[in-house]
Amino acid sequence: MTERYDAIVVGAGHNGLVCSALLAKAGKRVLVLEAKDQVGGAAITRAFATGYSVSACAHLLYQLQPKVRKDLGLKIEYAAENMETIALSPNGQHVRITGNRVDGVSDADTDSYRGFYKRMTRFADLLQTYMNRPPARLANGTAKDLLTLARLGLDVRLLGKTEMREFLRLIGMNIYDELVERFESPLLKGALSLDAVLGTHLGPRSPNTILTYLYRLCGNHGRLDSPAGGMSSVTEALAHAARDNGATIRTGMPVKRIIIENGRAAGVETENGDTFSSWLVVSNADPKSTIMDLVSPRNVETGFTRRVHNIRMRGNAAKLHLALDGLPTIEGLDKKDFGERMVIAPDEDYVERAFNPAKYGEFSSNPVLEVTFPSFRDSSLAPTGKHVLSAIVQYAPYKLKGGWTDATRDEFMQAAIEKLAEYAPDLPQRITASELLTPADIEKEFRITGGHWHHGELTLDQFLFVRPVGGAAQYAMPLDGLYLCGAGAHPGGGISGAAGRNAARVILSREKAA
Amino acid sequence: MTIQEVQLDRKKSPFYSRQAKLDRLNQWHEWKGYSSADAFYNAELEYFAIRNSTAVFDLTPMTKYRITGPDSLDYIDRLVTRDMRKIKPGRVAYAVWCDDQGQVIDDGTIFHLMEGEYRLCSQERHMEWLTAAAIGLDVNIKEETADIAALAVQGPTSYSVLKNLGLDGVENLKLFGLMDFDFEGTNLMVSRTGYTGDLGYELWIDPSKAEALWDALFEAGTNYGIMAIGTTALEQSRIEAGYLAAYEDFLPALATVRTGRSRSPFEIGLGWLVDFKKPNFNGRRALAREKRSGSTWRLVKLDIEGNKPASHSYIYTKKYGRFRQVGFVTSAAWSPICKHNIAIGTVRTPNGKVGDTLWVEIYYQREMHWTRLMAKAEVVGKPFWDPERRRVTPPGVY
Incomplete structure (x- = not known):
């Protein structure tokens, strides 16, 4: 006996949750199936060492659309708001940026x-x-x-x-x-x-x-916030909104395939063999895994398959998590500055040079980093007196020459730690546990093809009218009843909720028209 | 610095040595990289070999792909518009394939050689599209154009020729069937297919045996009026049969630049090949839409008064004494066997229903001076030439 729903959303990423909340709000009977044991997709907080938790993929909130907050009446509690960006200098002459203000540079x-x-x-x-x-x-x-x-x-x-x-x-x-x-x-x-x-x-x-x-x-003019309790608090709030509106969310239910009958979506089958019926299936998965794995190319046409196959989506950002027995010292920084966002990108050429090896399938030995100490303002993330470092480290190409192994992952992590130590010399001896997620790891953990957090490179040829691909840019896939609602669809990635909200609106208005 | 010489020579078919011996006209053209003869002796004479005795045409240059692998049936079935599940091993299907917009990429024949193994023959090269169609499916696609020598043996006496060649059992070969024979220790595949609309066969063999096959065939055909023919005669016969030619009667969709220059199967009279019972095939969604909302173009077969071929003519309707242009002729010929002035054309719907009267504007030159003629043309439903002998099994002995 299969259960029937008005809509099934595959994946409880933040966009999937926004979409299901809005569909449920419109009176639909919605089922959300999430592979992991917690909702949130790439916007989650999870432990990476005993006692230490961190926002495992996305770690700063800067794009959540005001319209999404408003439509769902979201109230998010922040640990830090309007954070400063500190561009670190090895000699302590840091540059500080917030809004339209920049300190530490010439008047010009x-x-x-x-x-x-x-x-x-x-x-x-x-x-x-x-x-x-x-x-x-x-x-x-x-x-x-x-x-x-x-x-x-x-x-x-x-x-x-x-x-x-x-x-x-x-x-x-x-x-x-x-x-x-x-x-x-x-x-x-x-x-x-x-x-x-x-x-x-x-x-x-x-x-x-x-x-x-x-x-x-886009969204908040680049204003950086850090939700209390990490990213999960955002997606938990979204899940609450969805549940409050009547959606059913089931975790630990990886979807094996989207059932296609007579050229239209008819439901989903999970890995453990359960099937759920619905004439409306909304995929929060990226376009490639949606079409190539869940739908199968044999259910769609060749031109479309080829366009999806050719979406450029090879991630190049790694995520570094360090458990520290105390805050490191960085010359020229006060203790309060550890609540801000720091970046290691000494100049524009340095960033370009860091990118060079990635073109040839090698990682940067001199990486660029975006560093935060989320535990500084949010004591729930680490034991008292201890701290967590969360950093995005670039570049780490998805298709590393020879592939990502434990050895190459360690090598890249060492490069990142050495780079950090140039600014915080006592950091290495403070590390008690560590974790580095390469794009290959991100692909595996978050089920994003290529480990690309935008579900597809955000460039003009994959933007607006042609995102994810030409002929399918309005959330509807060329199969009746199948929609995309994730970052792979317009407008793109980032914790914005825009794709999920737009998708829900398109679905509802199409239904009205029909 | 020296400039590297690029190989520009035309390829020669494995039958070339034999064809060259027969050739009196030295009129050759290029066909997908190969030299192909317009005619060997006289195109008229060669045409009559097709209709009255046996004509042999070298179709080695025709593009051929071998499609194998566990998903080959699923692959082919999604590629083309017709239901390939109905085509059993040992059968051949005429098929058409479309892009996602339901526009015809090409037409061709698909040979179901054995369970899960197919050969696709077409006018154009399609590796790029065929490869794209294989994304996510477990199939193998190999171009085998040069690996197989092929001859079309067409005409009323063709069955007798093959029988005389010693192909026992060929009498049981039905239209669109294929059979394997032994020829001097090599597999000779014979299919009852062709491009002439007459009784006829196509022979497929390893190129190393090409010359031997040619010799044996002509030996066997001596008393049956066997004759090598070129493209000119074949073209005339295919128009009589109402068969389409890519780049003449339709433009392959992937070769068009302007919108509206490609055609759907419905627009070239191949709607019967579209099977909406299949849940998915390339172009299905667009074709279903077209089926609902109507097509823009219609292919017409025209029976035209007079005897001046209406090549490249505009097609008109006439209402209240006024002509309105509605399309144009894409192929035209005088048919000696039907004694009719025939043409294939494309017109805007709703014009061109069977039985409608249209007009074609024919220009012809006589002693330098041009003459313009408005000729009445009747839209016919059936092919101009479709003799019973094409289908009869066992075939008649002529």
Whole structure:
């Protein structure tokens, strides 16, 4: 006997939860199936050593869409809000950035940064509008699609002559050229370069890095928050919202396949053989695993299969977790500064050089790092007096030459620790436990093909109308009743909830139309 | 520095040595990298060999793929629009395959050689598409164009020729069937297929035995009017049979640039090959939409008054004495066997229903001066030439 639902959501990542909460709110009987024993996908808090917990993949909140908060009435408690970014300098002459303010640089740079920030946030606001609605269809579109397109054109035009020209000039460009033209301070340029390339297979000199930088600002202008209790508190809140609206969430239920009957989605089958029926299946999994593994190419057509097969999604970011018996010392930093975000990216060329080996399937021996000490403001994460370091380390190509082994993982971890020790010399002796997740590990633990946190490189050829692929950019897959709601769909990754919200809206409006 | 010489020579078919001996005209053209003759003696004479005796056409250059592997049936079934589960081993299927938009990439024949093993023959090369179609399926695709020598043996006496060649049992070979024979210790595959619309066979053999086969065939055919033919005569006969040619009657979808230049199976008269009972095949969603909302184009077979071939003509309707252009002719010929002026064309729907009267604008030149003619054309349903002998098993002895 199989249970029947109005909608089945595959995966309880944050987007899956947003989507199921909104579907349930609209009166649907929703079942969410999650492979892991806890909800949250790549936004979870979990232990990595006895007594030490950490946000295991995403560790800072900067993109959660205000519309998602509002629609679901989310109340999230923060351990830290509006965190400062400290670009570390080996000699203690750090540069500090918050909002449009930057300290530790020349007056010219301070002014210039204010202008840069103003322009970038303005462009980001424009993009954000389109982030929160389904992308228009270019060919065979409806009147609504044409209107959306016309609005996009109009909005760009309304930036004014100069700013429109700047927008069009910058949108496909690399961030390196723009930074070098504007700023003197190597640390400032390094930190901004890092922001543009985090989580991508791009260096600051790669085209598109202005776009990825803008994407980061979409939502809250890059304002960084850290939820109390780690990322799980965000996804737990979402799960509560879903349950409160009547959705059923079942964990420890990996989905084996999406059942296709007569060319339409009909339900799912789990690894342990249970089947659940529904004419509406929404996949929070990435587009590749959805189509290649869960649906199987034999149920879709060749052109579509090929486009999905060719989505570029090879992760290049690793996650480092260290258990420390106390805070390390970093020259020029006060104790309170450990509650902020630190970056190790001494200059823009350093970041580009860190990327170079990744092009050839090697990891960076001089990596760039985004470092936080989440336990500093959140004592629930570590035993009293002890601390947790959580860092994103780049670059660690998914397709490492020779593959990721325990030995190569250790080697890369050593490179990251050595780099940290250049700034915090006493750090190595404070480490009591450690964990490094390479993209291969992220793929395995979080079931993201390629371990890419955006579920597909965020570049212009995989953006808006063509995300995840042309002909399927409006969440609906070319199989009746099958939708995507994850980061692989428009607009992309990051803990934003936009994809999940848009997907739910598309599903509901399509249903109304039918 | 020296500039490396690029090999530009045309390939020669394994039958070339024999063809060269017969060739009197030295008229050759390129066909997928091979030299292929327009005609050897006289195209008219060769045409009559197809209809009155036996014609031998070298189809080695035709693109051939071998498809094997555990998923080969699933693969082929998803690739083409018709139901391949019905095509048992030992049978051949004419099929058409589409892109996701339901536009025809090409048509061709698929030979079910043995359980799970297929040969796909087509006009165009398709490795790129075939490879894409294999993503996620366990199949092996190998181009084997040069690994097989192939001859079409077509015409009313072709059965007698093969019988005389010693192919015992060939009398039981049904239309779209295939059989294996031994030829001097080598496997000779014979299929009852062709591109002439007449009684005929296609012979498939290892290239090392090509010349021996040719010699034996012509020896066996001496008293049956056997004759080697070139492409010109074949083209004339395929129009009579109402068969389509890629790049003439439709453009392969992957070769089009402008929208609206490709065609769906419905638009080229191949709707009968589309089987919506299959839950999935390439183009299904788009074709189902087209089925609901109607097609833009329709392929027509035209029986035209007069005797001036209507090549490249515009097609018109006539209402209240006014002509309105609705399409154009894609293939045209005078049919000596039917004594009709025939053509294949493409018109906008709803025009071109069987029985409709259309008009074609024919230009012809006589002693330098051009003449324009509006000729009446009737849309016919059946192929112009479709004799009973094509199907009869065992075939008649002529």
